[in-house]
Amino acid sequence: TERCWLIPLYIQNFGLKDPDVLIGLAKQCAQQDPIATISSIDNFGIKNQSVLFDIAKQCAQLAPSVTVKCIRNFGIEDQRHLIEIAKLCAQRDGFETANNISNFQIKNQKARREILLLALQQNPRSIMYWNSANLDGEEKLPRIYTVGIYNIQINVDEPEEIVNSYIEEHFPGKEFKDLLQKIADRKVKESELKGLSEGEKQRKVYELEENKKRHLQWLGSALFLLRQTFTDDQIKWVAEKGLLNAIQEFRRPDLQWPLTLALSKSASEPKAIMAWDNLPCSKFEEKHSWLKLAHLLGAQLVGQGCEETVVSQLLEVVGGRKGSIFMDALKHQILLETLLHLANEQNLTSNEKSLTLKRALLEMGTDTGKKKEERLLRSLRYINCILLFGTPEFLKDSKIDLQDALEQSIRSKVPIEGIDNFAEKYLKEFGDARDPTAIITYASKVASLNDPQAAASLGKYISNVLRGDFQNVRNSLENNPHLRKIHEYNPEFLEKWGQKVDMIELSKIQSSGKEAEFSPEKWLKEKLIDNTHLGKLEETCPLLQRYLTASTDEEKKTIRQELSKKMEQSSSLPKEDPERIRLSVQSNCMQIISAKNTPDCIGKLKSLKVFLEKAPFNKPEFLNDVEGLQRQLSKQKAETKLSKFVAIETEDYMDLLLCGTEVDGSCQRVGGDASLNKGLLGYLLDGKNRLLAIKTEKGPKGRIEARCLLRLLWDGKQPVLLRERFYPHPIHPDYEKTLNKLAQSKAEALGVPLVSFDEKGGKYPRTLEALGGPAPFEYSDAGGGVKWQGTYTVSNARFLTAE
Incomplete structure (x- = not known):
């Protein structure tokens, strides 16, 4: 399976003639x-x-973005087949499907429109390519709207002006205009800035502007969807009920568009409209917009065929009293997310959805008031987790308790050891974590590897957390040759290793007053040459590879001239030609190096992103690096230390899981490329690794703002402490200084040398070794990427000295 990609490439070398054998191999x-x-x-x-x-x-179904770009490779001629494939792609990657819809050569205009609507529903950014389907007689959107609203590549007026023009042209009445004004008028209140440092104020203003921009983009896409799919009466109904306003006020950005789609489906379904009128309306609904959304999702479920009495009973429980626990933001978010996922689940019949909700209500028992609500909330969380894991089949058997169904669901994805009260412990440790979906996302990535060892390793991680002995097992000598070697060197050494250094409060350190330093050329070398995030650069971008490794300015000038000549020669090729895209990527990277200032660099990064999303690159890991850098540079001036920030040494199970997700630019994020983020297993299971982190606050709820890993390695004679690369990049000088200080304190406490591979200190005289650990994979920047069973060497380490 590791080398499966070679089979399609070289299948002809085997001389196979039997069509059935070839078909079987192609499908596999x-x-x-x-x-x-x-x-x-x-x-x-x-x-x-x-x-x-x-x-x-x-x-x-598995690779929609590549399928839409290369659909002609299949030579499919039947228009019905092409339409079905395009719809499948649109439901999974709407943006790329809309961008490449012409590749399908679909003649039926109605079918093209349906595909575009599916694409828009999957990804609101698909609006950018609405005009590309050449829909005769349909409304043509000005490019300034389809592109300008997302600020891609062209200079436009403020997004609110664009949306305002669209409202004035297409929507009578004041409801939507008032909503736009409400978003546009958002400002940071003076009371919110009281007592904050200048840096904290800047950050607050930056976050508000980003939030405002996101809401404007959502509203622009939502109004366009309404215009394309609703009648005037349906639009009037939406406006009268204030449902778009309720969605805008909801505090979960990731659910804003899915809720908009729920609104789209309900308002266009007569049964759902009728259900809205029949279902109980909470007396608190006007004051608490989330109750309006619960009412909407309930109506959608009834419109699908669910029992109205069951949905009514649920709504009465959650919104029936002033002191309901569901008034708490986190709790009603769980309610709405569960109802949304249940409504969207296509592998459950309406009867099965009704029975699922009925089970949740039955498991409340005879309790009343708060206890009754808490039991319902727990059952809803079980249902939500099962649906998030993509295993709705475990909800079909109404004889199984929901907590047992959750355990079976997780075991179907990851081998878990026997744990008493499994479901309860899972909700406590993972469901209540600062990112409840992180473990689900990562489990799906590990499962996609089809690697039993990787799945077993993740199962051990989950089991150890639920048993409460995560750190003990992680630091055990069993199945860890590396730690055994350290123990042989000095049996007391690992005890010292387990003692955390003191936390540092950033409010108590002297700030450097400097902004983060950034070298575009160094960053490109790190991501493209060291980390190979565009594959082998000499093959994918040979001119860029030569440029980044050139030793003189004259040599670089020659390469730029050669690239310029090739781009001129390729100008006659179609814009989407892979060779032309390759040249554009290389040109954009060289332009980033020569950017005049930060805004200029950000503009060039935006241009680069457009090309990286297309064939032959198809959203490589480097795209994540580019997006992360763009975010960091955009907020750089606001990125100063906050008084509540702390720097800590940690091996907390959630900090380790999220150490690549909460910082920009890491390929170890839980939702990243599985061929890379499988290396996260080494972080989770191997006790030779520790995390140094700048966190937004003390305790498990504090998010990681910046971090580096500490690795306890072996140089053939003694242990050595390696401080790995900082994330994000660029990192604020105060964060870098504080993390280095923590690393130095740890090295002093252990009495061992402290080294790094990105410092300018003296060269460490010996090669460092990692001698193997309990995980099948481990990622190390210094060690050269993903390594098998935690075995690798670091030969370019340098002493890290105190400032």
Whole structure:
């Protein structure tokens, strides 16, 4: 399976002639490596159109963004088949489907419109490509709206002016205009700034502006969706009920668009409209907009065929009294998320959805008041977790308790050891964590590897956390050759290693007063040469590779001239031609190096992103690096220390899980490329690794603002402490200084040398070794990426000295 991508490329070398064998292999390859299969489907010699259709559908489900770009590789001629594949892609990657809809060569205008609407529903940014479907007689959006609202590549007026013009042209009445004004008028109150430092004030203003921009983008896309899918009466109904306003006020940005789609489905379904009138309306609904959203989702479920009496009973419990626990933001967010996921679940019938809610109500028992609500909340959380894990089948058997169904659901994804009160402990440790979905996201990535060892390792992590002995097992000598070697060196050493250094409050350190330093060239070398986030650079971007490794300015000048000449020669090629895209990426990277200032650099990063989303790159890991850098540079001036920030040494299970997710620019984020973030397993399970982190506050709820890993390595004679690369990049000088200070305190407490591979100190005389650990994979910047079983060397370490 590790080398599956080679089979489509070299299948002809085997001389296979049997069509059935070739078809079987093609389908297996499409399952395990759809991207390689799409690129080389011709090599299987399949002529049967039905078979090609089946394989293309398989690829559309697993790799939609590549399928839409390379759909012509399959040679499918049947328009019905092409339409079905395009719809599958649109439901999974709307942005790329809208961008590449012309590749399908679909002649039916109605079908093209349906595909575009599906794309818009999946991703509101798909609005940018509405005009690309060439819909005769349909409203054409000015480019300034489709592009300008998302601030891509062109200079436009403020987004609120663009949205305002659209409202004035298409929506009579004042409801939507008032909503726009409400968003546009958002300002930081003087009371919110009282007692804050100048840096904290800047950050507060920056966050408000970003939040305002996000709401304007949402409103622009939402209004366009309403205009395209609703009648005038339906739009009037939405305005009268204040539902867009309720969605705007909801505090979960990630659910804002899904709730908009729920509104779209309910307002266009007569049964749902009727259910809205029949369902109980809480007397607190006008004051608490979340109750209005619960009412909306309840109506959607009834419109799908769920029992109205069951939904009514649920709404009466959650909104029936002033002191309801669901008035708490976190608790009603769980309610709405559960109802939303249940309504969107296509693998449950309306009867099964009704029975699921009925089970939640029954498990309240005979309790009343707060206890009754707490029991309902717990059951809703079980349901939500099962749906998030993508295992709705475990809700079908109404004879199984919901907590047992959750345990079965998780065990189906990850092998978990026997844990008493599993579901209760899971909700406490992961469901109540600062990112409840992180473990679910990461479990799906690990499962996609089809690697039993990786799945077993994640299962151990979860089991150890739920048993309450995570740190003990993590630091055990069992299955850890590296720690055993340290123990042989000095049996007391690991006890010292387990003692955390004192926390540092950033309010008590002397600020440098400096802004973060940033070298675009150094950053590109790190991401493209050291980390290979665009693959082998000499193959994907050979001119850029030569440029980044050139030793003289004259050599670089020659390379730029060569690139300029090639770009001129390629100007006759189609804009989407892979070679032209390659040249554009290389040109943009070189322009970033020569950027005059931070705004200029940000503009060039925006241009680079556009090309990285297209073939032949297809959203590589480098795109995440670019987006992370853009965010860091955009908020750089506001990124000063906050008085409540703390610097700590930690091996908290959630800090380790999120150490690549809460900072920009890390390939170890839980939702990243599975071939890279499988290295996170080494962080989770191997006790030789510690995390030094700047956190927004003390305790498990504090988010990581900046971090570096500490690794206890071996130099052949003694342990050595390696301080790994800082994240994010660029990092604020105060954060860098404080993390180095923590590392130095740890080294002094252990009495060992402190080294790094990104410092300018003297070269450490010996090669450092990691001698193996309990995880099948571990990622190390200094060690060269993902390493098998925690075995690697670091030969370029340098002493890290105190300032």
